[in-house]
Amino acid sequence: MLAGFLKLIPANFVNSYRNKIINIHPALLPSYGGSGMFGMNVHKAVFNASAQVSGVSIHFVDENYDTGKIIAQRCVDISDIQSPEELAERVLKIEHQLLPEVIEKFALGKVFVDKSRVRILK
Secondary structure: OEOOOOOOOOHHHHHHOOOOOEEEEOOOOOOOOOOOOOHHHHHHHHHHOOOOEEEEEEEEOOOOOOOOOEEEEEEEEOOOOOOHHHHHHHHHHHHHHHHHHHHHHHHOOOEEEEOOEEEEOO
């Protein structure tokens, strides 16, 4: 589980642990992801785009920043926010809700890739 890890994982490591490394991202991927899109950089980009919703994405790690298959996402209404900092606070709240849920499902073997889609068993 990666959270706040800013380095690209080497391809040989990713290949050894394919679909076993997960990351959390403070936006709704595939938007607002990639190199340099972390922390307040993400929230400023979302705010400056005048997006009306944001959220959190939990995804498998692959050889590139934020392009692995998405495991889970949760949205939050940001239509009334006044700053990137306020946006960050709202997103953090849902990060704290979704991440433990996904980690529990992952630990119980209930997260798997079925063809090209990620499935989570209830």
